[in-house]
Amino acid sequence: MADEMVQRAQRFINTTYNNGATLGISKLDENGRTGWPVMYALTRALQYEMGITALSNSFGPTTLGKLGELYGKLDETTVPSANFCRIIQSALYCKGYDGGEIDGQYNDRVKAAVVKLNQNMGVSGTYPGSSLWPKVVKGLFNMDAYVTVSNGSDAIRSIQQWLNGRYVLRKDFYIIPCDGHHSRDVAKSMLFAIQYELGMADGVANGVFGPGTQSGLKSHTVSLGTTGVWAQLFTAAMILNKRSVPFGNFTATVQSGVQTFQSFSKLPVTGKGDFQTWASLLVSYGDQSRKGTACDGVTMITPARAQALKDAGYQYIGRYLFNPSSTSLPEKQIQPGELATIKAAGLRCFPIFQTWSRSADYFSYNQGTADAFRAIEWAQFHGFKSGTVIYFAVDYDAMDGEVTDYVLPHFRGVLRAISENSGYRVGVYGPRNVCQRVADAGYAVTSFVSDMSSGFSGNLGYPLPTNWAFDQISTITVGSGTGSIEIDNNITSGRDTGQGDFDPGISLDGLDTDLDKDAYGDALLQDVRTYLDSIGVPETGGEGWEADDDWVTLGGISNTKAVELVLSADWLFTSLARQLKLRKALIQAPVLWELRKLNPFDVAADEAVKAGLDDDCSTGWGQIFAWVTIEARNYCMQQGIINGTPLTNDDIASVWKQLNEDPTYNIRSVAYLTIYNAHQLGAPRPSLSTTPAQTQALLARYNGTGDDAAKYGRELIGLYNVLENYNILSRAQ
Structure with missing residues (x-):
């Protein structure tokens, strides 16, 4: 819906900066709709007014540093020009605040909007009054929301505001959205917060779950009765993982919630915020030293390797039904006699189907239908029995919009073909968001989660899917000599135990092929x-x-x-x-x-x-x-x-x-x-x-x-x- 004041802001950019040519951009559409093109234009205009010559869409360190160097803070006494003020007023309107008449006056309406903005960001305690400080300006010139949007959680929003208010003065901590939704930025801010509380200096804290952070957390187990900032951080992490606990002290209610979370995640049920629980709350792969009972890999299971896996405590092995390449990874596809070896060792196998599946344009309803038919055929060829769950792969960081437009139609095709033409069931392999959304749509009974890819946007900020069966957390080597094998180590939930017995299989001889x-x-x-x-x-x-x-x-x-x-x-x-x-x-x-x-x-x-x-x-x-x-x-x-x-x-x-x-x-x-x-x-x-x-x-x-x-x-x-x-x-x- 068009907003008259946003339209005026767009018109201001076009008329003041030669239809964008001065800023190195195209003329803005004067459509009254906020979006990245408008915010990028305002960012460039701000840089231009500060004398920065290399204009950029990014409000980066140079822009932030220059703002602090020139003005310290922005208010009616420091705003250097009318156009500079108009840029601020325009940005306020694009954020949904009253920026006055875009007349170059830092007046009472602008001041009231800034006060409200600081409150919504959670930084009014640090930045009282109506001045705009550099980090607040940076937050103003992006598309983050500072009010609850799209059915967001007020509890999560309160965590976001708390983080902003407590850590905004730290050098590398920038204001995060306060929209009620967990996200990549929020997940990283939690790691920064933990590193700051561990005593890491600015420049050392980096928002990465590295050895120093892990070592520090091992000394900060929280439990019933714990109060203070560590209890606050732990309950915040629980809330961000969609656990209904109160923010603050470690109460009996929190203890009960922790036990439920640990049981769901297949962690030792201690009721304490121990290291493994911290790790599972903060990063998708959790504690990578955990030994799973399932694995998957691209290497043939020989008798020696099967024995090595069994000796290491593994029970379930994920193997690929099909490999479209005749040269790459020659043992990726289940090899002749391999399932008999798995069975003889008392192990079980769960099948994975993947051809390409590493970009959005692979996925469609028709491709899902084709993949389903191919998977049925190869599952029958290898002898997998009716009832087997086949995991169809989404092996890339699918954005949420791509899940809607490509992945869900793909799995609709997969499910329809699998359901109509076989007794097999559909599983999904992919990042957390992909797995949960495919499950929520009713297209997969279980999920095989690619949690090793902790940097995927579909893993950051998303809890473990409700129907998870296998959780892929690390790559390790098991065995030695002829029994040595590299595997992906997976935690299991028990929702799928694979197959331990197999039919003789079918012949594919003489069947039609795709026309050349x-x-x-x-x-x-x-x-x-x-x-x-x-x-x-x-x-x-x-x-x-x-x-x-x-x-x-x-x-x-x-x-x-x-x-x-x-x-x-x-x-x-x-x-x-x-x-x-x-x-x-x-x-x-x-x-x-x-x-x-x-x-x-x-x-x-x-x-x-x-x-x-x-x-x-x-x-x-x-x-x-x-x-x-x-x-x-x-x-x-x-x-x-x-x-x-x-x-x-x-x-x-x-x-x-x-x-x-x-x-x-x-x-x-x-x-x-x-x-x-x-x-x-x-x-x-x-x-x-x-x-x-x-x-x-x-x-x-x-x-x-x-x-x-x-x-x-x-x-x-x-x-x-x-x-x-x-x-x-x-x-x-």
Whole structure:
């Protein structure tokens, strides 16, 4: 929502500083909305007015030092110019305070705003009155909030204000937000506070949980009856970890809360703020000397290594289902005979699935679906039993917005495919925030937490996820000689104990693979176009279209476009074919045909259903009716091919909507309909060895029965053969 005074502040910058050119920036949008572009511009303007020549978006040591050197503090007696004051007034408005009329006057309205700002920051005891001190100015020129926002905790806000008030005069301590939310800055400020109380001098204290800090904390166990600053720091750490205890003295209520926290974190339940408890509250990895009972790694478990791990007290081993690289980390994927070795040693294994997953652009609903199918396949190949939790990796520091936009849709795809196509369960590997948000969305039953990455923003300021199963805290080496193995050491909660027995596994021989589009894409397109033209299907238009129809506007798809769409979903056709153990051309051919044959009558039928004038029609890529999709899916559920709740006619509307809007749901339904059609014909379930005659009969049944269906089958078997020719070439590579 636009704010008139913020808009005036933007206009002031533009008119005073040559539309930003003087400051080395572009002209500000005068939209009345606070944001980093405005704060950066005001920071540069402040630097310019102080005579700093190397202007920067950062309010760093140079800006802070110059401010103190020139003015000491800012008030009506020290503000050097009207424009300097206007910058202060503009910044106050961008923070939500009354900055007066942006008229260059440090008047009573500005003074009242500064008093309120100091109070909100928690520094009014240190900085009484209406003057702006350098560190307060630094806090004014950023996007931190000093009031509780977005359902923040008032208890956390009080901790933030307390930290500011107590430590603001220390050299390297800067004012932190007072918004009621734990964060990276707050977590670091807690470490600074502890270091200051341990007696570390300015310049020595660095906000890092290093050996000196750890050694000092070992001498500061707090327990029932402890009062003073150490009790305050400990209860603050508890509150920041979302533990409902009172701030201040170590009371019986605090002791009870500590016991609950220790039990949850699998620490010794002492009820005291001992070193391990301090460590777990302050940094994600906690006390890295803790010995876990689980581990994970990229090295094959041999009998000697299995014995070394068992002797060291390990019970659960995380291993990777699949390694997309044939050269990097050659033992990362579970090796032949390895699970038998784990079983023979009395150990258990939990599987991890990761291909890339190290940047936001990897994650999407479709990629999640593809990963799920691949994980199912490899889990079955290795022999993991139904009920196994597979941990899907988010192996980077995902920002909260990226979790919303990329990671959650990805896991929605993972869960849907895993739930529908297997008996496996979904776990998530990643930073704390990722794990908790995926769990809160209902997409993962347990979490494997990458807590070694303590600097990740998704770990700093976030408590251990409520459904954590494995907590990765350190990298160590176990064993010696042939038994030596480097592992990631994990604490376990008991929520997942992996698998100690395995099925024989399945063969992946002869299954379809992704089409090599670089090698065969152009040739396939040309052969499809040639075939379609030979049976009277031109590049555009044709049956169902009138000469004066607006072909594109009405949704017409050319031969070329139909092929492009099918190839864009090649990953899904491949996944379904491999999962169902049939030829993917059997799914591709009707989808490509129906896409190409889309005509104005189909478009009109869709619009009628959307308008509530009809209940059902053939729709989407595969032009399927909802009623037949329900029959096909129910049959596949009955046969144990897919999982789900049986559908009824009451589900027609929701099924039709998914068929119409979600191509992945539509294509999957085509595959299940193909299996159902075999049942309708009294024919064997389609497989890798289905004969050409059986294939043609299945393709014909896709269009019903009778002469039209027979013609449909004759036309599609030719298309099937073209597609299968290139699938054969890809399989042979």
